[in-house]
Amino acid sequence: MMPITNLLYIEDDLEIGEWVSSNLQDRGYAVNWLKSGEQAVEKAADCQLVILDVMLPGLDGFTIGGRLKQQYPELPVLMLSARTSIDDKLQGLKFADDYLTKPFHPDELAARIEVLLRRSGGSADPEPLRLKHLLVYEKENRILDQNTGEEIVLTGKQFHIFAYLLRHLGQILTKEQIYEAVWNEPYLDGDKTLMVHIRHLREKLEQDPANPEVIETIRGIGYRVRA
Amino acid sequence: MKFRPVRKFRKSLLTRYVLILVVAFVFIPVLIPVSFLASWSVNLLMNPDQVIQNKRPYGTGNDIESAWHQAAAELKGASPEAVDSKLRELKKRYPDAALYWVNTAGQTRLQLPEQETVPKQWSLEDTIAFMKQRVDADPFTVVAFIGGDEQAKQGFMVLELPRKFMVIQADGRSSDSRFYGVFLAILLGAFVLLSYLFFSDIRKRLLRLEAGMTRQGPDGLPSPIQQGRADEIGRLEQAFNDMVFELKDSRQREHEEEELRKSLISHLSHDLRTPLTVLGSHLYSLRQESLTEQGQQSLALMETKISDLSGLMDHLLSYNLLSSGRYAMTIERLDVLRLVRESAAAWYPVWEKAGITADIELPEEPLYWKIDAQGFRRVLDNLFQNLVRHAGSGRYAGIAVEPRGGARALVISDQGPGMQAVSSASGAGLGLQIVDLLLREMGLARDTVSTDTGTKVYLYPSQKLNES
Secondary structure (H helix, E strand, C coil): CCCEEEEEEEECCCCHHHHHHHHHHHCCCEEECCCCCCCCCHHHCCCCCEECCCCCCCCHHHHHHHHHHHCCCCCCCEEEEECCCHHHHHHHHHHCEEEEEECHHHHHHHHHHHHHHHHHHCCCCCCCCCCCCEEEEECCCCEEECCCCCCCCCCCCHHHHHHHHHCCCCCEHHHHHHHHHCCCCCCCCCCCHHHHHHHEEEHHHHCCCCCCCEEEEECCCCEEECC | CCHHHHHHHHHHHHHHHHHHHHHHHHHHHHHHHHHHHHHHHHHHHCCCHHHHHHHCCCCCCCHHHHHHHHHHHCCCCCCCCHHHHHHHHHHHHHCCCCEEEEECCEEEEEEEEECCCCCEEECCHHHHHHHHHHHCCCCCEEEEECCCCHCCCCCEEEEEEEHHHHHCCHHHHHHHHHHHHHHHHHHHHHHHHHHHHHHHHHHHHHHHHHHHHHEEEECCCCCCCCCCCCCCHHHHHHHHHHHHHHHHHHHHHHHHHHHHHHHHHHHHHHHHHHHHHHHHHHHHHHHHHCCHHHHHHHHHHHHHHHHHHHHHHHHHHHHHHHHHCCCCCCEEEEEEEHHHHHHEEEEEEEHCCCCCCEEEEECCCCEEEEEEEHHHHHHHHHHHHHHHHHHHHHHHEEEEEEECCEEEEEEEEEEECCCCCCCCCCCHHHHHHHHHEEEEEEEEEEEEECCCEEEEEEEECHHHCCCC
């Protein structure tokens, strides 16, 4: 029996709340739905992710989110709001990890929850990630080639690049984004360092480095790793 | 402002300066005699002896002449010895003068002192030449007949005094005028100093005013300045302060309005989106039911309409903010291509899902424009969204950099039916209006070339300045 991921969901609209909680429960999450933010901080203690509305009776979502982050800095917070202005999004993203606007598709919400849980390592899923012929044990930082049964050893930078791509599974990342996240310094125009590292990384990961399948090149934009 | 001539006049800078001028002019006739008096008394105080010394030692020419004639007349009938002794006596009185006498026979007698030039025996020609030479000459010469006139037949006596002993010494007088000049200079200096102080005070206050006007407070507005005297500058300061207060007031009102509008929009957005979300949730639930083909199609259509409506609401609210100038922008020099790549990365999955092939040909070197990052993302989002909605049938999304109008332009192209074709999804007009408003704010321009085989949107800096 695999452990259940606990989600804290704060939403004042009954219809939406009912629908989202049941949908998420169907997807295998345990959902603790609160209709106001009063007990949010106490209830957040044993959950792995918080879904937070902005317009709430009493304290608003921004305030509650700020308090939650202060108490549990590692806890991912996803804002789910009908407020779509840039100002609101920016205010929310000051502390929140993601901002989804209503109306939304439940599949998108589920996908974003997945990404946040994976990024925070809060996913209760002990299963390794399957990427084509690779098995990736994220917690143990281990990559296994299923074809040969051998473990693939990456250098520090290669590992950082791959881990960053995995944290943003399914997302296309530009070379600037990857460089700045891994090297932690501004990308300089024309820098080929990242290309060189990706080439070496592909030589280790791909079955045929000339036709990469694990790390896709999106021409003109960047790279992507898809599940 | 009420017109109060008397008060104004009294407190005017002009009045003050005119007063200084009037005082200066009125006092000139008073000050000149005062300066004379002052210089005279200073002179007296500093050189009390010089005044006496300055007097002629032997009196005027007339004094000497009459004294000499009188002495000659007194010698009427006197013996030559008596004349000698009288001359010696007179020599004591005129130590600087040369004295001698000539008897009636023309012989020079006693000379005090002895002179080479005086003939021992006077001829008639000598006498006439002597008389001619000595008229208005140096030395000053007085000739008197002894005994009063030629009838006495006693000869004549001569006094020769170099004229330097008769000239009035100019020293005392010149020191007089020097002091007078000094006093006038002091008075003039005082006037100049007063004028200088007057204008330097004005200048100082004007500079302070200028500094106060240019100094910005924490809110980006000029701070009120301390008011001085209630003259023209004082009134200017007050007017400036009034202006600052008005500005603060209006800024405050503007801020309140902005807050009100933002909160209105937030609430409106919330109130409109919540039922849309509920609607969406029910549609989603319906999808789980077994439906006929037609039912499924209706559901799909409703879902599309909900997403269209949501996008339209977004546009409407953005347009409202933008057109009222409430959209805050931070213009920076940024690499446009980087933003384009990031935006394309976000849209790529949507294109993939819609079966659109992305053809992205961007150069390696960056393209710097002065833009607001959020605003530019919004522009790209709207353009990409239009591409998906209205030109998705072309199955093509092209992004490239091409030269246009002397600048490098970002080109977003599709192979859709063109903008003339009626699109099934509405709201494109508003989206493009938002794009244009944003572009205008960032100093960028948009050109659209649309045919029935595709549309090309060119974005480029409207001034050459933007690209650097």
